[in-house]
Amino acid sequence: MEDKIVRFADKSSHQIFLEPEGRHTNEYYLNGFSTSLPEDVQVEGVRSIPGLEHACITRVGYAIEYDYFPPMQLLQTMETKPLENLYFAGQINGTSGYEEAAVQGLMAGINAVLKIRGEEPFVPGRSEAYIGVLIDDLVTKSLVEPYRMFTSLAEFRLILRQDNADLRLMEYGYKFGLIPANVYSDMQKRKEAIKQSIVELKKWRSSLEDINPVLERKGTAPLQQKESLEQLLKRPEITLVDFSAFSSHELFSEKANLFWRKVREQVEIEVKYEGFLERQRQQVEKLKELEGLKIPEQFDFNRLSSVSTEGREKLSRIKPGTLGQASRILGVSQSDIAILMVYLSRRKNIIH
Numbered sequence: 001m002e003d004k005i006v007r008f009a010d011k012s013s014h015q016i017f018l019e020p021e022g023r024h025t026n027e028y029y030l031n032g033f034s035t036s037l038p039e040d041v042q043v044e045g046v047r048s049i050p051g052l053e054h055a056c057i058t059r060v061g062y063a064i065e066y067d068y069f070p071p072m073q074l075l076q077t078m079e080t081k082p083l084e085n086l087y088f089a090g091q092i093n094g095t096s097g098y099e100e101a102a103v104q105g106l107m108a109g110i111n112a113v114l115k116i117r118g119e120e121p122f123v124p125g126r127s128e129a130y131i132g133v134l135i136d137d138l139v140t141k142s143l144v145e146p147y148r149m150f151t152s153l154a155e156f157r158l159i160l161r162q163d164n165a166d167l168r169l170m171e172y173g174y175k176f177g178l179i180p181a182n183v184y185s186d187m188q189k190r191k192e193a194i195k196q197s198i199v200e201l202k203k204w205r206s207s208l209e210d211i212n213p214v215l216e217r218k219g220t221a222p223l224q225q226k227e228s229l230e231q232l233l234k235r236p237e238i239t240l241v242d243f244s245a246f247s248s249h250e251l252f253s254e255k256a257n258l259f260w261r262k263v264r265e266q267v268e269i270e271v272k273y274e275g276f277l278e279r280q281r282q283q284v285e286k287l288k289e290l291e292g293l294k295i296p297e298q299f300d301f302n303r304l305s306s307v308s309t310e311g312r313e314k315l316s317r318i319k320p321g322t323l324g325q326a327s328r329i330l331g332v333s334q335s336d337i338a339i340l341m342v343y344l345s346r347r348k349n350i351i352h
């Protein structure tokens with residue numbers, strides 16, 4: 001809270017959520033009011049909130065402090081640069097969180113073994129895994145506060161989804177001996193089935209007699225001429241199960257086994273969000289190319305209204321010359337960079 005008041009001094013109010021601690025208690029957690037101010041100040045602060053004038057504070061807020069080693073001293077493998085063969089993972093690197101600590105341990109372990117075996121290191125990219133985002137942020141940006149993995153720090157979060165984690169990363173897990181062969185081959189078959197299903201849906205044009213009753217039942221406009229099932233699936237009202245009205249294909253069956261239910265989920269996501277996903281995949285490729293993209297000297301960063309307030313402020317002050325430089329400024333998130341990149345590429349005429 002004390003931090004918010006300084007950083008967002010221009011705001012006249014802050015949102016606070018009152019979260020009940022449980023069914024059998026009248027205690028509430030004040031989400032958004034974490035603080036380590038002195039007790040009397042906390043009591044006064046809480047009671048200044050409309051509605052909480054008579055609140056009774058059962059436990060005051062407190063802060064935890066700990067020492068850390070600046071993670072810029074690490075290689076991306078988590079090995080320390082000053083001392084070869086020494087690997088650091090977790091809170092010692094200035095992070096906070098269970099998962100943050102766990103994934104660093106995993107990466108340090110994998111890379112230590114790879115080094116002993118004389119094999120190539122394993123460093124997932126920012127567009128492949130949240131682990132990649134975390135490591136890249138840690139080793140390239142200096143810390144001002146404990147690092148937490150927020151999804152907003154990942155510029156490619158449409159690709160980094162929980163539902164496709166196995167499709168993205170199981171290949172690696174299998175390579176490192178962490179995944180049994182049958183689980184791996186099931187995933188591969190699923191991946192192939194997803195790809196194949198989309199190809200088939202693109203070619204599949206049902207007769208109007210078959211498809212129109214389905215569309216009418218779902219309250220969406222009937223067809224005058226045939227369209228592919230893939231096109232129809234893009235309509236928000238339509239799901240693959242609707243096509244079971246005229247086909248017994250497993251992809252459409254409500255009673256399908258787990259394999260086909262998982263395939264169906266991915267096919268629906270891929271088809272319905274194709275535009276967004278494709279744009280993001282192209283951004284991944286572009287970002288690699290555009291590292292050296294020049295930013296005009298007189299560029300007014302304040303016009304980038306979707307960039308975070310902190311990002312705009314830092315960019316305006318430091319005035320980076322290239323997109324690569326902008327991306328290394330502390331306080332400028334990767335999603336800010338993605339927005340800046342889209343803006344600069346759209347306005348090619350102002351790029352030297």
Ligand SMILES: Cc1cc2nc3c(=O)[nH]c(=O)nc-3n(C[C@H](O)[C@H](O)[C@H](O)COP(=O)(O)OP(=O)(O)OC[C@H]3O[C@@H](n4cnc5c(N)ncnc54)[C@H](O)[C@@H]3O)c2cc1C
Nearest residue numbers: 064065089090091092093095096097098099100101102105
């Ligand atoms: C009160 C509190 C609540 C938290 N709540 C959450 C939460 O809800 N969600 C969340 O994600 N994170 C939470 N965290 C943060 C999270 O617990 C830590 O960031 C994470 O556990 C750090 O893991 P680590 O393995 O890096 O370090 P640690 O878990 O601290 O492990 C370090 C280990 O090293 C041992 N050690 C230290 N010195 C030596 C030595 N010289 N020789 C041998 N061993 C040594 C210690 O005994 C310890 O077991 C919380 C932290 C605190 C303090």
